Amino acid sequence: MSTGLIALLDDVAALAKVAAASLDDVAAQAGRAGVKAAGVVIDDAAVTPRYVVGFAASRELPIVWRIALGSLKNKLVFLLPAALALSAFAPFAITPLLMLGGAFLCYEGAEKIYEALWPHAAHAHEAKTGAAGQDPAAFEQARVASAIQTDFILSAEIMALTLSTVPEASFWTQAAVLALVGIGITIGVYGAVALLVKADDAGVALAAGGGPAPVRALGRGLVVGMPVLLKLLGLVGTAAMLWVGGGILLHGLEEYGVTAPGHLLHDAAATAGGAVPALGGAVAWLVGALGSAVVGLVVGGMLIPVVEHAIAPLARRLRPAKVQAA
Numbered sequence: 001m002s003t004g005l006i007a008l009l010d011d012v013a014a015l016a017k018v019a020a021a022s023l024d025d026v027a028a029q030a031g032r033a034g035v036k037a038a039g040v041v042i043d044d045a046a047v048t049p050r051y052v053v054g055f056a057a058s059r060e061l062p063i064v065w066r067i068a069l070g071s072l073k074n075k076l077v078f079l080l081p082a083a084l085a086l087s088a089f090a091p092f093a094i095t096p097l098l099m100l101g102g103a104f105l106c107y108e109g110a111e112k113i114y115e116a117l118w119p120h121a122a123h124a125h126e127a128k129t130g131a132a133g134q135d136p137a138a139f140e141q142a143r144v145a146s147a148i149q150t151d152f153i154l155s156a157e158i159m160a161l162t163l164s165t166v167p168e169a170s171f172w173t174q175a176a177v178l179a180l181v182g183i184g185i186t187i188g189v190y191g192a193v194a195l196l197v198k199a200d201d202a203g204v205a206l207a208a209g210g211g212p213a214p215v216r217a218l219g220r221g222l223v224v225g226m227p228v229l230l231k232l233l234g235l236v237g238t239a240a241m242l243w244v245g246g247g248i249l250l251h252g253l254e255e256y257g258v259t260a261p262g263h264l265l266h267d268a269a270a271t272a273g274g275a276v277p278a279l280g281g282a283v284a285w286l287v288g289a290l291g292s293a294v295v296g297l298v299v300g301g302m303l304i305p306v307v308e309h310a311i312a313p314l315a316r317r318l319r320p321a322k323v324q325a326a
Helices: 002-036 038-051 057-089 091-117 119-129 136-165 171-208 213-255 260-275 277-325
Strands: none
Touching: 038 057, 038 136, 038 171, 038 213, 057 091, 057 136, 057 171, 091 119, 091 136, 091 213, 091 277, 136 171, 136 213, 171 213, 213 260, 213 277, 260 277
C-alpha cells in the first residue's frame, strides 16, 4: 500500500513538473508574441488618450476604465474564441476580416484630418452619420463606443499577430497565450493611459505642496507640459490609425498576390535607410510608416463619402426596425 502511495506521489510530482514546464512555455511564447505585437501596442497607447481629452477631470479615469473593460471584452469574449475558431475552421477568412478592420482605421484617421482641415464640412458629415453628440452624457457614450470600436480593430491585429507566433501549438496553449497576451497588453496600455491623463492633476498637487523647490518645479512642468503632450499623442494616434490601417491593407493585398505596392514601399524604405547608415533602421521604419499612412489616408478619404451617402443611410434605415422589434 505504501509502495502504491509512493508511486502515486511520483505520478503527481511528474504531472506537476509537466504542468510547470507547460506554464513556462506559455509564458515564454506569450512574451515573444508580445514583442512581435509591440508596434500595434504602441499605436493603441497613442490612439486612446485622444478619446479622453475634453472631459472634466472627474470623468477621465471612469472613461479610461470603461474603455479598458471594453478592450478586455473585445479580446477575451470576442476575439480570442473567434481567432481560435477561424484558425481551426476558416483560416481563409482571417485576411479579409483584418482588411475590413484596416479600412475602418483608415476611415477613422482620415475623418480626423478632415475635421481638422474643414471643421464645418466635417460637422455636417458627423451629423449625417450620427456621430455628433448632443448632451454631455451622449457625447461621452459616443466617445467610449468609438474608442472601443477602434480598440477592437487594433486588438484584432494584436491577437492575429499573437496567433501567428504559435501556429503549431496545441489548442489550449494557443488559448492560454492569447489570453495572457490580451490581459497583459490591456493592463499595460490602459494603465499607461490612466497615468498620462492624470499626470497634470499630480502636477497640481506637487506644485501646490510644500515640498522642495525641484519637486514644485516638476509639478509646474507637468501642469504646463501634459496638455501639450496629450495633443501630440492625439496627432500620433491619428497618424497611427492611418499607418496601421494602411499597413494592414498592404499586407492583405500581398496575401492575395498583389505584391507591387508593398514591395515598392519596402524598397523605398530600404533605400532611405541605406542612405543614412547611422540611423538606417529608424529611417527605414519612418519611410515605411509614412508610406503606409499615405495609403491609409487615400483609402480613408475615399471611404468618407461612401460612409456618408451609403453606409450611414443604410444604418439609419435598419435602426428603427430594431427599436420597433424591441
